[in-house]
Every structure is written in C-alpha cells, then in structure tokens.
Amino acid sequence: MSPLALLGVLSSAVFSGTSLLYTTLGEIVGERSGIVNLGLEGVLLVSAASGFSVTSLTGNPYLGVLTAMIAGGLMNMILGYLVLSRKANQLASGLALMFFGFGLSAWIGRGFVGARIVGLPRLALPGSSRLPELYGSLLRFDLLIYLSVPVAVAIWWLLFRTRWGLGVRAVGESPDTAYASGRDPRLLRYQALWLGGMLAGAGAAHLSIAYAMNWTEYMTAGRGFIAIALAIFAKWHPLRAVVGALLFSAAVAFQLLLQSSGIQVSPFLLNTIPYVLTLVVLIAWGGRRRVAAPASLGRVYQGAE
Amino acid sequence: MRYGGMALLAFVLFGLILLISGTDPIRSYRDLFASTLGSAYGLSEVVVVMTPLLLTALAVALPARIGLINVGGEGQLYMGACLATWGALTFGALPAWLLLPIMVLLGMVGGAVWALIPGVLRARGIVNETISTLLLNSVAPMIVSFFVFGYWHSPMDTNKTAVFSPSARLPTLFGTRIDLGLILGLGLLAVFWLVMRSTRWGLEMRALGGNPQAARLNGIPARRYIVGVMCLAGAVAGLAGMAQVSGYYGVLLANFSRGTGFMGFLVSWLAGGSPIGIVVTSFVVAIILTGGNLLQLTVGVPYSVVNILLAMTLFVVLARPSFTRKRSVP
Numbered sequence: 001m002s003p004l005a006l007l008g009v010l011s012s013a014v015f016s017g018t019s020l021l022y023t024t025l026g027e028i029v030g031e032r033s034g035i036v037n038l039g040l041e042g043v044l045l046v047s048a049a050s051g052f053s054v055t056s057l058t059g060n061p062y063l064g065v066l067t068a069m070i071a072g073g074l075m076n077m078i079l080g081y082l083v084l085s086r087k088a089n090q091l092a093s094g095l096a097l098m099f100f101g102f103g104l105s106a107w108i109g110r111g112f113v114g115a116r117i118v119g120l121p122r123l124a125l126p127g128s129s130r131l132p133e134l135y136g137s138l139l140r141f142d143l144l145i146y147l148s149v150p151v152a153v154a155i156w157w158l159l160f161r162t163r164w165g166l167g168v169r170a171v172g173e174s175p176d177t178a179y180a181s182g183r184d185p186r187l188l189r190y191q192a193l194w195l196g197g198m199l200a201g202a203g204a205a206h207l208s209i210a211y212a213m214n215w216t217e218y219m220t221a222g223r224g225f226i227a228i229a230l231a232i233f234a235k236w237h238p239l240r241a242v243v244g245a246l247l248f249s250a251a252v253a254f255q256l257l258l259q260s261s262g263i264q265v266s267p268f269l270l271n272t273i274p275y276v277l278t279l280v281v282l283i284a285w286g287g288r289r290r291v292a293a294p295a296s297l298g299r300v301y302q303g304a305e
Numbered sequence: 306m307r308y309g310g311m312a313l314l315a316f317v318l319f320g321l322i323l324l325i326s327g328t329d330p331i332r333s334y335r336d337l338f339a340s341t342l343g344s345a346y347g348l349s350e351v352v353v354v355m356t357p358l359l360l361t362a363l364a365v366a367l368p369a370r371i372g373l374i375n376v377g378g379e380g381q382l383y384m385g386a387c388l389a390t391w392g393a394l395t396f397g398a399l400p401a402w403l404l405l406p407i408m409v410l411l412g413m414v415g416g417a418v419w420a421l422i423p424g425v426l427r428a429r430g431i432v433n434e435t436i437s438t439l440l441l442n443s444v445a446p447m448i449v450s451f452f453v454f455g456y457w458h459s460p461m462d463t464n465k466t467a468v469f470s471p472s473a474r475l476p477t478l479f480g481t482r483i484d485l486g487l488i489l490g491l492g493l494l495a496v497f498w499l500v501m502r503s504t505r506w507g508l509e510m511r512a513l514g515g516n517p518q519a520a521r522l523n524g525i526p527a528r529r530y531i532v533g534v535m536c537l538a539g540a541v542a543g544l545a546g547m548a549q550v551s552g553y554y555g556v557l558l559a560n561f562s563r564g565t566g567f568m569g570f571l572v573s574w575l576a577g578g579s580p581i582g583i584v585v586t587s588f589v590v591a592i593i594l595t596g597g598n599l600l601q602l603t604v605g606v607p608y609s610v611v612n613i614l615l616a617m618t619l620f621v622v623l624a625r626p627s628f629t630r631k632r633s634v635p
Contacts, residue, residue, distance in 0.1 A: 089623070091376060092574040098564070098567065099612045099616040100620070106612075107607070110606060276440075
C-alpha cells in the first residue's frame with residue numbers, strides 16, 4: 001500500500017472518529033459519576049439538529065458548535081432531573097430521553113433537510129505546506145479535530161488530577177461515602193452530566209457541521225450506542241478512549257480502501273466491530289472486580305437524609 | 306392532583322410545539338383522539354401498533370421477575386425477523402399450515418439464540434446481562450442488513466426482500482390489518498400470568514427474584530433459570546419480529562424497527578411487569594404512535610415528532626413521586 005493511501009485512510013478515520021471521541025468522553029464523565037445515559041443517541045440527534053440549524057441560519061459554524069454543546073448539556077439536564085431529583089430508574093429514563101431526542105431533533109431539523117451550510121473551516125496542519133500538494137490536501141483539519149486530543153487529556157486531568165474529579169469518581173463508586181466526606185452527590189452528578197452533555201454536543205456538532213455538513217433524521221445512525229460501547233472498551237479512561245475511537249473508525253476507513261482494491265468486505269459486518277470487540281473484551285476481563293465499572297453505576301441514589 | 310397536573314403539562318408543552326409549527330393544537334388533539342378511538346378502523350390501527358409492544362414488553366417483564374434486566378429486545382426482535390424471513394424465502398412453496406409454524410419456530414429460535422449469549426455470560430458471572438444485551442442490540446440490525454443487501458433483496462430494491470408468498474403471511478382478523486400476532490401476544494401474557502401465579506416454576510422464579518441467595522440455598526437451580534428465562538424472553542421478542550415481517554410488513558426491510566424493542570422495555574417498566582398493565586400501557590403508547598401518522602398527514606410535521614409527546618408522557622410517569630411507585634422492577 002502506498003503511503004498516500006495509508007495517509008488517506010488515517011485522515012478519513014480522524015474525520016469520522018472525532019465525533020465518536022467527543023461523545024465517548026462525554027459518556028465516560030457521566031458514567032464515572034455513576035450515571036449511565038442510554039439516551040445518548042437522542043442527545044446527539046438534538047445537538048446535531050440544533051447546531052446545524054443555527055449554522056444554517058447565522059452562517060457561523062462556530063455559533064452552531066456552541067449551540068450544539070448547550071443543547072447537549074440541556075438534554076442531559078432532563079436526564080439529571082429525572083434520575084437525580086425524581087430518583088427515577090436510569091435505564092428507563094435514558095430510553096425515554098432517546099425517544100424524546102428522536103422527536104425533538106426531527107422537529108428542529110424539519111425546515112433544514114437538504115439545506116446547505118458553510119462547514120467548519122479546515123486549517124492546514126502547520127508545516128504541511130512543504131509537502132507535495134496531494135499530501136497537504138489530506139492534512140487539512142477543522143478546529144474540533146485539532147482540539148479533540150487536548151480535550152481528552154484535559155478530561156483525564158480533570159477526572160484524575162483535580163479535587164472535582166476525585167469527587168466525581170468518589171460519587172461514582174459510592175455516593176454514601178462521598179456524602180459522608182462532605183460532598184454533595186447530586187450536585188456533582190448534575191455537573192458531570194452537564195459536562196458530558198456539552199462533550200456529546202461537540203461530537204454531534206462535528207458530525208453535522210464539519211463531517212456530513214447536512215441534516216437528516218436519525219443521521220447519528222447508532223453513534224450514541226457505539227460511544228456507550230467505547231466507554232466500556234476504554235475502561236472508563238479518557239486516554240484509552242482516544243485509541244478506541246481511532247481504532248474503530250480506522251477499521252471502517254480501511255474497508256473503503258480494501259473495496260477500492262477489489263477486496264469485498266461487507267460494511268455491515270465491519271460496523272459490528274465496536275460492539276463485538278467490546279463484548280470480547282468484557283468476556284476477557286471475566287467479571288474481575290479490578291477492572292469493573294464504577295460501583296454505583298446505574299443505581300438510584302436515595303439520598304442520605 | 307399534582308400528577309394529573311404534570312400529565313396536563315406534557316400535553317400543553319406539546320401543544321405549544323404544535324402551535325409554533327403553525328397549527329391549532331386543540332383541533333390537532335381532537336383529531337388525534339377522534340381518529341384513533343373514534344372509529345372502528347382507527348381503533349384497529351391502534352391494536353396493530355400495540356401487537357409487537359405486547360411481545361417485546363413481555364420479553365422484559367419475564368426476566369425481570371428473577372432480577373434480570375433485558376435491554377436486548379430490539380436485537381432479539383431483529384434476529385427473530387431474520388431467521389423467520391430465511392424460512393419464508395426458503396420454504397415459500399409450502400402450504401400455510403406447515404410454513405407458518407416453521408416460521409414461528411424459526412423466529413423464536415433466532416431471538417432465543419440472541420438471548421442465550423447474554424444468559425450464559427450472566428449465569429457464569431462473566432458479563433452483566435444489561436451490558437451484553439445492549440451491545441448485541443446494535444449487532445442484530447447489521448446482520449439483517451448484511452443478508453438483505455447482500456443476498457435476499459428483490460430484483461427491484463436493494464434494501465428489502467421480495468413480498469412474501471401468501472402462505473408465509475400471518476392471517477389477519479376481522480377484515481382489518483390486525484394479525485394473528487395479537488392473539489399470540491395476549492395468549493402468551495395470559496400464560497405468563499398463570500405460570501407466575503400457580504406453578505412451581507412461578508414460585509421458584511419469584512423466590513429467585515426476591516432473595517437469590519436464599520433461593521439458591523433452597524436448591525433452586527439459579528444458573529439454569531437464568532439461561533432458560535433469558536432464552537424464553539428472547540424467543541418471545543423473536544416472535545414479535547416474526548409477526549412484524551410475516552404479519553405487518555410482509556417483507557423484510559433493513560432497519561424496519563425504530564425502537565420497538567426499547568419501547569417494550571419502557572412499557573414493561575411503566576406497567577411494573579404486570580400482564581394487565583402491559584396490555585393497558587401498550588394500548589396508550591399505541592394511541593400516541595398511531596396519532597403520529599395523523600399529525601404527519603394533516604399538520605405536516607415529520608412522523609417522528611410524535612415521539613416528543615410520547616417521551617413527555619413517559620417523563621411525567623418517570624418523575625412521579627416515589628411513594629406512588631409500586632415496585633422498582635423494570
């Protein structure tokens with residue numbers, strides 16, 4: 001394989017993997033605090049639709065990204081209200097949120113099907129101007145892509161090197177203990193959900209504003225569920241999420257390359273890789289406690305009163 | 306009082322959305338209820354939508370009795386549809402009295418196999434069934450797409466099979482689009498109720514759900530129950546898939562189900578796992594979903610917008626004060 005083709009695979013993997021990475025980071029933050037958000041697919045759809053429509057109306061993609069992030073945060077606040085303030089079941093609330101997202105995104109996006117927008121501008125990688133023209137054209141990325149890995153590092157730092165992150169992880173393991181040591185589990189979980197929603201919103205914005213540059217109903221096509229799988233695959237660690245997101249999107253990009261060289265691999269079977277691999281990894285862990293999920297994940301916190 | 310107020314809130318908020326879309330919400334609501342409950346035809350369409358929900362909800366309620374959370378109805382439904390379709394395409398020449406039982410069996414096997422994996426993994430304490438069923442949900446539609454796009458599509462289309470032969474179609478009832486799946490769903494719910502109430506299996510399952518450790522010490526084979534119950538649940542969801550392709554659609558369409566399995570989870574959860582509750586809740590959900598078609602036709606909003614009303618109703622029920630909650634089993 002020529003270096004140019006390899007670069008093409010990598011470049012397209014980066015483009016399709018970025019939305020996945022942000023979304024996975026968002027789910028990791030939420031799950032570290034003990035909340036599993038099955039409604040992620042709906043959150044993504046609403047963010048993608050609102051970000052796209054604002055971009056289309058204002059002509060400013062950055063405003064669209066911001067809108068998508070806020071929309072993601074707000075969607076997660078609905079989940080927060082249900083599971084934290086009303087103590088509802090997390091799985092059922094998440095699925096209800098997913099259906100809400102199906103409906104709301106269809107409504108927001110109904111006037112924008114087929115609309116054309118100016119996507120996120122692509123900026124050349126510094127130094128790539130010295131490379132031949134073809135290589136240079138493959139090395140032009142948008143701001144969200146450049147920021148993706150720094151954001152992953154920042155989330156790692158936030159979760160593992162700050163007091164706030166310690167609090168979030170403590171709440172995720174045992175809300176009662178965290179409460180006893182003077183932390184407010186509900187507040188921390190609301191904050192984690194807000195941050196997670198913003199990250200998911202950024203992922204959705206990259207999908208609709210930078211990658212696909214259009215809006216169609218159900219355009220996320222299961223990315224929310226891939227992100228949930230990836231969060232497990234990454235063992236709830238932000239830096240491993242980078243590897244995971246890139247790995248899965250490279251597999252899909254690689255398939256395009258194989259196809260162009262005449263080798264047929266069904267895209268549908270390749271699309272099952274994230275789920276099958278995650279299941280295999282889970283089986284390999286074999287339910288050992290050491291690598292298990294945040295201990296309070298999915299449980300209702302009844303409060304300490 | 307407060308609960309009723311919040312239910313009203315859901316309708317008012319959705320009314321607001323209709324108003325912004327430029328339609329009269331009160332007239333839309335009147336049309337919605339008149340078109341679904343006001344005529345025999347409308348009512349029959351509601352029952353058509355309700356049918357698969359009965360089965361996918363039962364596929365959640367059954368394992369919930371022994372404390373298992375099956376989020377995998379969607380995937381099990383797809384696998385049931387997949388295998389049943391293979392039967393319809395391979396043995397299409399057989400008469401209906403022979404072919405339909407074969408398809409039912411294949412549908413149930415498809416769903417059961419898809420639930421067997423999480424069941425075994427859970428029984429051996431390797432992977433939690435919530436995670437594994439969720440992961441397998443996303444795999445099943447891809448397998449269906451693989452077969453449909455690759456092998457089974459009709460000469461005219463790429464994303465669906467040819468229309469099944471008449472002998473592969475579930476008979477419809479009363480000259481409506483209601484098919485035999487309804488009888489199967491109601492019948493299985495009745496069997497479920499009977500088994501749980503008055504058999505040894507029901508007793509042992511309730512024991513396992515109530516206090517697994519005590520049940521195990523009393524010699525109840527927990528592992529065998531976990532695997533068996535998961536397979537049964539998968540078989541029921543697979544039957545829903547079979548009924549969808551053989552009764553409702555008459556073809557296998559890639560990505561035909563947009564969350565019927567997930568909706569079954571919500572129905573079962575809202576109904577607290579009770580068979581009567583499942584019938585009532587499915588009916589209410591079906592009214593709203595059927596109303597979506599009407600909104601699309603008369604108001605011109607996309608069909609899926611009706612999910613907003615549905616989800617808001619769900620939010621209200623989920624947010625109800627915890628003292629009115631009977632049990633926390635999904």
